[in-house]
Amino acid sequence: MIAQVDAVEEILGEFSGAHRDQLIPILQAVQDRCGYLSREAMIRVGRHLQLPVSKIYGVATFYNQFRFQPVGRYHCQVCRGTACHVKGSAGVLDAMRQQLKIEPGQTTRDGMFSLEVVACIGACGLAPVISVSGEFHAAQTPESARRLVARYAKEATTHASA
Numbered sequence: 001m002i003a004q005v006d007a008v009e010e011i012l013g014e015f016s017g018a019h020r021d022q023l024i025p026i027l028q029a030v031q032d033r034c035g036y037l038s039r040e041a042m043i044r045v046g047r048h049l050q051l052p053v054s055k056i057y058g059v060a061t062f063y064n065q066f067r068f069q070p071v072g073r074y075h076c077q078v079c080r081g082t083a084c085h086v087k088g089s090a091g092v093l094d095a096m097r098q099q100l101k102i103e104p105g106q107t108t109r110d111g112m113f114s115l116e117v118v119a120c121i122g123a124c125g126l127a128p129v130i131s132v133s134g135e136f137h138a139a140q141t142p143e144s145a146r147r148l149v150a151r152y153a154k155e156a157t158t159h160a161s162a
């Protein structure tokens with residue numbers, strides 16, 4: 001936690017004299033450096049910009065690029081760009097939500113999976129695409145997405161018991 005607080009203070013130092021219109025770039029910088037927006041980070045950003053935490057949280061939740069929990073061991077990114085959308089990524093996302101029992105931006109309680117919706121990840125020829133911790137999985141369907149989650153869950157259990 002100390003390291004994260006230091007990172008946030010360092011970022012705020014880089015944005016000294018910033019105004020409220022700098023909120024989004026500051027939050028992006030915090031997330032890039034820390035991986036997510038902790039409550040403590042939002043409090044510090046709020047103090048810096050003289051904004052209440054509720055306002056910062058409200059703005060951040062409006063954009064689905066922000067996370068409020070650390071990413072899981074398997075970070076699942078479902079592409080919702082146009083090519084993926086046309087080929088059924090909404091159904092793929094629904095299947096992932098149901099299988100993992102979390103919403104985009106959340107991490108499972110055991111810290112194993114996190115789910116995120118992203119814009120085009122540059123692999124439109126493989127649409128609809130899911131990236132799991134940087135590994136691309138092409139031409140997904142709701143069924144294949146469920147199998148993918150089950151496969152990673154099994155892999156995690158195998159590693160845990162090895």
Ligand code: FES
Pocket residue numbers: 079080081082083084085119120121122123124125127128129
């Ligand atoms: S729209 Fe999904 S990879 Fe481009």
